[in-house]
Amino acid sequence: MHFIQAKTILSAQNGMNLYRGCTHGCIYCDSRSLCYGMEHDFADVAVKENAVELLADALKRKRKRCMIATGSMSDPYMPLEQELCMTRRAAELVYRGGFGFTVITKSDLVLRDLPLLTEINRQSKCVVQMTLTNCDDRLSRILEPNVCTTTRRFEVLLALRDAGIPTVVWMTPFLPFINDTRKNIEGLLAMCVEAKVRGIVCFGIGMTLRAGNREYYYQQLNRHFPGMQEQYVRRFGDSYSVNSPNHVMLMRLIQETCEQHGILYDPDAIFHYLAEFEEPEMQLTLI
Secondary structure: OOEEOOOOOOOOEEEEOOOOOOOOOOOOOOHHOOHHOOOHHHHOEEEEOHHHHHHHHHHHOOOOEEEEEOOOOOOOOOHHHHHHHHHHHHHHHHHHHHOOOEEEEOOOHHHHHHHHHHHHHHHOHHHHHHHOOOOOHHHHHOOOHHHOOHHHHHHHHHHHHHHHOOOOOOOOOOOOOOOOHHHHHHHHHHHHHOOOEEEOOOOOOOEEOOOOHHHHHHHHHHHOOOOOOEEEEEEEOOOOOOEEOHHHHHHHHHHHHHHHOOOOOOOHOOOOHHOOOOOOOOOOOOO
């Protein structure tokens, strides 16, 4: 890792990335794409060392409280967070300011901050978003080598459920000819149902490939799935959207399961829920 000075921290949509790059090593990661203009090796994480100070200033300038989000480009609970505590310090600022908080992660390190996240949720609103892609932990170790297994992430979802913190699961991406199976989807859905997740984000049964992440992905395919790259090239060429031949059937399965269990699955409805700030109830004080 290395340290940089950031000029700003919050986007117009109140999202932030405290880190740039990631050490999880997920072979499909779109954040490797050249279009994001990263000028350093993806695994050499850039730490925005002044991010917490920038966030404190940005929150003071807010006229209205809102949801603050993190984790869209870099997992805020990478192993280096254990030492640096940037995400925790940011969440403490959010709590002290009375804002809401939502975080996207694949890491069980989020449980370190469970008491704080619970307090944010009690005061206003906190939503933890967790990515699940593979029921088979052996396959998960190949596709997401440096992060906790799906089994462990499921345990995290159960702990969050028991703490009363709402969750949203990102069931994406699904890699054609690798994890785009009915058995895999059914297993993930069963976890979501048991964990009583609020929503499931799935844009389709497939993935995206563009310059930067395509080359890395194919390199890993050649390493772990010999001959698979040729199958991708024949079927998809240089397409950005790479959809599974099982797309229609598996999307129907997801939608039907969500409707049966009252789980949100329309992306617009989920994003509206995530962005909607809930004002804390006013407490009357007798004088």
